[in-house]
Amino acid sequence: MTNDLKYILVSEEKLDEITSTIAKQICNDYRNSEKKLVLICILKGSLMFTSALMKKIDLPLEIEFMKVSSYGSESKSSGIINIHLDIKREDLSDANFIIIEDIIDSGNTLSHLVKYLSERGANSVRTCTLLDKPSRRVVSFTPDYCGMEIPDEFVVGFGLDFNEKYRNLPYVGVLKPSVYGG
Ligand code: IMP
Ligand code: MG
Numbered sequence: 001m002t003n004d005l006k007y008i009l010v011s012e013e014k015l016d017e018i019t020s021t022i023a024k025q026i027c028n029d030y031r032n033s034e035k036k037l038v039l040i041c042i043l044k045g046s047l048m049f050t051s052a053l054m055k056k057i058d059l060p061l062e063i064e065f066m067k068v069s070s071y072g073s074e075s076k077s078s079g080i081i082n083i084h085l086d087i088k089r090e091d092l093s094d095a096n097f098i099i100i101e102d103i104i105d106s107g108n109t110l111s112h113l114v115k116y117l118s119e120r121g122a123n124s125v126r127t128c129t130l131l132d133k134p135s136r137r138v139v140s141f142t143p144d145y146c147g148m149e150i151p152d153e154f155v156v157g158f159g160l161d162f163n164e165k166y167r168n169l170p171y172v173g174v175l176k177p178s179v180y181g182g
Helices: 012-030 047-054 108-119
Strands: 005-010 036-043 062-070 081-085 095-104 124-132 145-149 172-175
Touching (some): 012 145, 036 108, 062 108, 095 108
Parallel strands (some): 036 095, 095 124
């Protein structure tokens, strides 16, 4: 599998550092909140990031899962989001939500999700991403917590996939363009 990588972009050590830093920020920001804290793991890519992060957040919290797909994220600014798995809670007004993403590209997924959860009455909605490719934005979007900004390269590992492969790599690597026909 590692033969398919051009180079390792974010090592296991760096990932550990990133999750520690973000967990500390979240602890500071939510320590005095009276509402409950709910992390929403966006499947499947955020699985590893969410589990690494939640272990380091020393506050009571709950987790939820959502699965979404975006269409036309590259060329359409209106990029539609399809929700395949939603949170079952009726009342969102009793919680502060943090959406946990693996990577932000066009910005469509997270901007739609923030709007969706806010409209459902969430007390607050923030976003947390492991990686961000700001140069790829189609819609303006800035995450509240960000592990690392990266250049416009296709990355895999630590949950991120190409055609469902490479999610189990313990680090993030840049995929060789020859693998995806680039
Ligand atoms: P967007 O911000 O709505 O365009 O979507 C971000 C989603 O695109 C992420 O959750 C990933 O599923 C996918 N994605 C974008 N860039 C990469 C990458 O470099 N590797 C793997 N998945 C990516
Ligand atoms: Mg994803």
